[in-house]
Amino acid sequence: MFIKFLVNKFSSKRFQKIDYFKKNPHTVQEETLFELINLAKNTEFGKRFGFDSIRDVEYYRTRLPLQTYEDIKPYVDRMRNGEQNILWHSEIKWFAKSSGTTENKSKLIPVSKEALKSCHFRGGYDVLAYYAKDNPETKIFTSKTLTLGGSHQIDKFENNSRFGDLSAILIENMPFWANMARTPSTKVALLADFDEKLEKIAKYSIKKNVVAFAGVPSWNMVLMKHILKVTGKNNILEIWPNMELFIHGGVNFEPYREQYKKLFPTPNMCYLETYNASEGFFALQDDPSRDDMLLMLDYGIFYEFIPVEELVKEFPESVGLDQVEMNRNYAVAITTNSGLWRYMIGDTVVFTSLDPFKIKISGRTKQYINVFGEELIVDNAEKALKMACITTNAIISEYTAGPVYMTGKQNGAHEWLIEFEKEPEDLSQFTENLDKALCSVNSDYEAKRSKNITLRMPIVKSMPKGAFYSWMKKRGKFGGQNKVPRLSNDRRYLDEITNSKYAC
Secondary structure: HHHHHHHHHHHHHHHHHHHHHHHOHHHHHHHHHHHHHHHHHOOHHHHHOOOOOOOOHHHHHOOOOEEEHHHHHHHHHHOOOOOOOOOOOOOOOOEEEEEEOOOOEEEEEEEOOHHHHHHHHHHHHHHHHHHHHOOOOOOOOOOOOEEEOOOOOOOOHHHOOOEHHHHHHHHOOHHHHHHHHEEEEEEHHHOOOOOHHHHHHHHHHHHEEEEEEEEEEHHHHHHHHHHHHHOOOHHHHEEEEEEOEEEEEOOHHHHHHOOHHHHHOOOOEEEEEEEEOEEEEEEEEEOOOOOEEEEOOOOOEEEEEEEEEEEEEEEOOOOOOOOOOEOOEEEEEEEEEEEOOOEEEEEEEEEEEOOOEEEEEEEOOOOOOOOOOEEEHHHHHHHHHHHHHHHHHOOOEEEHHHHHOOOEEEEEEEEEEEEEEOOOOOHHHHHHHHHHHHHHHOOOHHHHHHHHHOOOOEEEEEEOOHHHHHHHHHHOOOOOOOOOEOOOOOHHHHHHOOHHHOOO
């Protein structure tokens, strides 16, 4: 009841502030930017780019170039080594481990105390506030919410900095009263061994009155199936009959929706999407009857949007909320209260409403597979395929890859359609080597492949000579700048090819 009292007290004031930024989005965003600039003007980065001379948004855009992780990595390395006042004015000791880039197996994103309080945690509070507003009889404040956290560890540098999954960082820094409503214990939630974590959650949390859970759909699917296996039950409601809410994010929920309906066979189960990344909490599904999310404008984040056609330019131009258009694909750049300045997060969004501003995540700025949270990019694929070819004396002419969705008791996988110029002597050995190489270049893929928890061994199919040529020609994508799509986050290309005469 204490938690419910706090949330109710907080909610009325929060909804007033949310209504304010809905009505005054441009004012709130401009105020946010200049508050961030003022706080960081005496940092090393602020002095380098003359923050104290920036007087308007347009000058800010021309004064600072857009940033990628490769651009900020030297600063991050110094911060991990204990230096402060580099990108942000307050102490940075936490770094969220995120998916890799072209040059780095993993990204380590700085997380400030301001970002934890006014961005990540505020986002979580707002989700619950909206849900409670729509469901006044909810039991989430008097029962338990299951959180399947990651793990963190002490950084290798000789200082106080630590890194880990964002979920682990949030659990580690969560207020005491929020911990009261959560299961499993912090110790169990932060276990590094996922198998051990599953066993202990199954042992202890099934005894609790769990009414909600939160996290990535793929990981939680593994957990729920394990609990059914341990208990011998047919669905989760036989274990937790009061379950009412799943707050999800991280990967597209659609491939999992039907499976979750089987796990929770009730029309009363609510699914709410959030857009919460290592870099910040950006949006939430405020209306369960719609499949888009409200862009949150008062979390200490200033937004810019780059039309995707601009990305091919050396100096792409960005626009603010005052210039975005509906149903147009934009790459997202953010300035944050953790010291990210015009930072391109690699996501693309589409606006579904301009009053208020609502979005859908439309993809990544590069081809990728991220059905299971592995965020496999083309560069990872190219490196891994090259390594597999070297070790098996094979040569590849064309390839494409996509997901194999979880079905029943079968975990997901990646399917690779490869046209070899020179076949490997043993395709199974090539597959095994490819899998090992992917683990070596992408830490998120490696985590999902660990003990076959989420991903099983890749499926590699050898295609006949000329298959991709014929397929591209049939699609009207022949010659010129047309290229075989390398990675896809759905099975469209895989099914087109394998269901055609080119799959022989």
